Amino acid sequence: MKNIFQNRGPGFYLSLIAGAAALLGAVLYLILDGGDKTFTPVGFGLALAGAASTALVVFTRLKFAPFIPSALYAAAFGVVLRVAVPSLSDVWNKVNFIGGNAAMGTGFAGAFLLCAVLGAASCFAGGEQALAEREK
Numbered sequence: 584m585k586n587i588f589q590n591r592g593p594g595f596y597l598s599l600i601a602g603a604a605a606l607l608g609a610v611l612y613l614i615l616d617g618g619d620k621t622f623t624p625v626g627f628g629l630a631l632a633g634a635a636s637t638a639l640v641v642f643t644r645l646k647f648a649p650f651i652p653s654a655l656y657a658a659a660f661g662v663v664l665r666v667a668v669p670s671l672s673d674v675w676n677k678v679n680f681i682g683g684n685a686a687m688g689t690g691f692a693g694a695f696l697l698c699a700v701l702g703a704a705s706c707f708a709g710g711e712q713a714l715a716e717r718e719k
Contacts, residue, residue, distance in 0.1 A: 587641055587642065592708065592709040593705075593708045593709065594649060594704075594705040594706065594707070594708035594709045595640065595641075595705070596705075597701050597702075597704050597705035597708055598637055598640045598649050598652065598701075598702060598705035599637065599640070599641070600701055601633075601637070601652065601653075601656065601697075601698045601699075601701035601702045601705060602633070602634045602637030602640075602652060602698075603634075604694065604697065604698050604701070605630050605631075605633050605634040605637075605652070605656055605659075605695065605698040606630075606631070606634035608630055608691060608694040608695060608698065609627055609630035609631045609634060611691075612626065612627050612630065612663075612691050613627055615687060619683055619684050619687060619688075620666075620669070620670060620681065620682055620683030620684075621663075621666055621667045621670050621683040621684055621685070621687055621688030621691075622666070623662055623663065623666045625662050626659050626662040626663035626666065626691070626695070629655050629656075629658045629659035629662060630655070630656065630659040630695055630698070632655050633651075633652040633653075633654075633655030633656045633659060633698065633702070634652070636651045636652045636655060637652050639651060639652075640652070640705075649702060649705045649706045650706055652702050653699060653702030653703050653705070653706060656695055656696075656698040656699035656702050657695075657699040657702075657703075659695040659698075659699075660692055660695040660696045660698075660699050663688065663691050663692040663695055664688070664689070664692035666688060667683070667685060667687075667688025667689055667691075667692055669681040669683065670682065670683030670684065670685040670688055671685045671688070671689065673685065
């Protein structure tokens, strides 16, 4: 079997880092924020699907493969931030009307944003090394 890490460029490794961070973020999101008003199973599912779809980047050489997890991370960011906004409004207005943990919601939204940025960077960093480097 051919080594899957052979002849891979920086984009491949950025995608792996984003996938590992998203998997860790999704698991922590479930464990730490599961009973709070800032939790949504959709955000958890999108982050987990993004981390799982990193397997496309690892096991295939498809050019569009890095875009799929990146889109899922961006969607997870948007969904988690949208759910955290009512709790943030409590903080901004100095009331406790809605409740929820605004810090957890924004923290996880930030983590999924980081995954989306890393995933987007991996799309343009090149998943394969140049042909001249491979032949050396």
